[in-house]
Amino acid sequence: xxxxxxxxxxxxxxxxxxxxxxxxxxxxxxxxxxxxxxxxxxxxxxxxxxxxxxxxxxxxxxxxxxxxxxxxxxxxxxxxxxxxxxxxxxxxxxxxxxxxxxxxxxxxxxx
Amino acid sequence: xxxxxxxxxxxxxxxxxxxxxxxxxxxxxxxxxxxxxxxxxxxxxxxxxxxxxxxxxxxxxxxxxxxxxxxxxxxxxxxxxxxxxxxxxxxxxxxxxxxxxxxxxxxxxxxxx
Numbered sequence: 001x002x003x004x005x006x007x008x009x010x011x012x013x014x015x016x017x018x019x020x021x022x023x024x025x026x027x028x029x030x031x032x033x034x035x036x037x038x039x040x041x042x043x044x045x046x047x048x049x050x051x052x053x054x055x056x057x058x059x060x061x062x063x064x065x066x067x068x069x070x071x072x073x074x075x076x077x078x079x080x081x082x083x084x085x086x087x088x089x090x091x092x093x094x095x096x097x098x099x100x101x102x103x104x105x106x107x108x109x110x111x
Numbered sequence: 112x113x114x115x116x117x118x119x120x121x122x123x124x125x126x127x128x129x130x131x132x133x134x135x136x137x138x139x140x141x142x143x144x145x146x147x148x149x150x151x152x153x154x155x156x157x158x159x160x161x162x163x164x165x166x167x168x169x170x171x172x173x174x175x176x177x178x179x180x181x182x183x184x185x186x187x188x189x190x191x192x193x194x195x196x197x198x199x200x201x202x203x204x205x206x207x208x209x210x211x212x213x214x215x216x217x218x219x220x221x222x223x224x
Contacts, residue, residue, distance in 0.1 A: 008151070034212040043201055043215040044154075088153060090212065097142055097161050098169070099213060103153035 003027060004091050006102035015111050019076040023089030023102055026070065032092040033065055033072045034099065037085045044088055048074060079109045113138045117202050117216035123224045124189065124196060132187045132219045134202035141206060143185035144213065147171060148199040157200075160185055189221065197223050 004025050013019040021035075032051050036044035050056045050063040050072065062075040072091075076083055086106045090099040115136040124130045134143065142161045146154040156169030160179040174193025179185055185204075189196045199220050203213035 004153075006153075032212075036212075043218045044213075045215070046212045049212055098144065098156060098159055101146075101154040103151075 002102075003100045004089055004102040006087075006089050006105045008103055009106040010108055011105055012108045012110060013079050015079060015081060015109055017079055019079045019083065019107055019109070021074040021076075021087050021089075021105050021107065023072045023074075023091075024070055025072070025089075025091045025100075027091070027093050028067075028070065029094040030067075030070075030091045031094045033063070034090040034092075035061075035063060035074045036088040036090060036101075038088060038104065039085045076107075081109050081111055083107065084109045115202055115204055115214055115216035117200075117219050119219060120217065122219055122221045124221060125224060127191045129188055129190050130221070132189070132200055132202075132221070134185045134187065134216055135183055136185075136204045136214075136216075137183060138204060138214060139182075140204035140214070141182070142204060143179070144203045144205075145169075145175075145177065145185070145187045146201045146203065148201060154201065157187065196221055 006023050035048040037047050038044040048063040050065045056063045060077045064073045086104040088104045089102040118133045144159040145157040155171050157175050158177040160166035166177050176188045201218050202216040205211050205213050
């Protein structure tokens with residue numbers, strides 16, 4: 001089992017709808033969780049971080065964490081064509097000074 | 112403005128040649144990392160360093176070498192022993208605290224010719 005797993009997609013969502021991206025992780029003592037957005041040919045950009053169970057909202061983005069289920073998700077409300085990108089989930093395991101990345105989910109927002 | 116600078120943006124390597132990718136940061140971050148990304152894939156860790164003059168192998172260190180002589184700099188050498196080096200290479204840094212994610216450089220695209 002991979003340490004961090006994402007559905008590679010592509011995930012296609014109509015403009016204005018909610019895009020839902022999911023990530024599962026295998027290590028129960030993971031403590032920090034991050035979502036990165038990566039446009040084609042560019043480097044990843046940090047968009048959300050979450051450390052406690054529950055929801056964290058920032059503008060159109062909401063990160064959700066459920067440590068019991070080892071599950072973290074990213075919701076994008078009112079999706080825009082500019083949200084079309086690959087979204088990478090990253091997890092920091094307790095005591096480790098490095099992030100483990102999922103393979104990314106490619107999201108396409110259709111006008 | 113603070114940030115991470117990677118150079119060159121594009122690099123072409125001939126068979127049997129060693130090449131060095133530069134990574135410089137002015138964020139005063141302690142920890143620095145090198146990742147490799149292949150098309151349609153996630154990021155795989157090559158090497159990382161948490162302090163000057165010390166570094167650790169990541170998951171795919173074979174065929175690569177690094178140095179950390181200064182806090183600001185973490186160059187990566189792709190040696191001739193790396194048989195499939197064509198990829199997008201990303202350098203990142205962080206303060207090292209568990210609450211912080213990485214800041215990435217803009218990347219170097221390496222192609223074998």
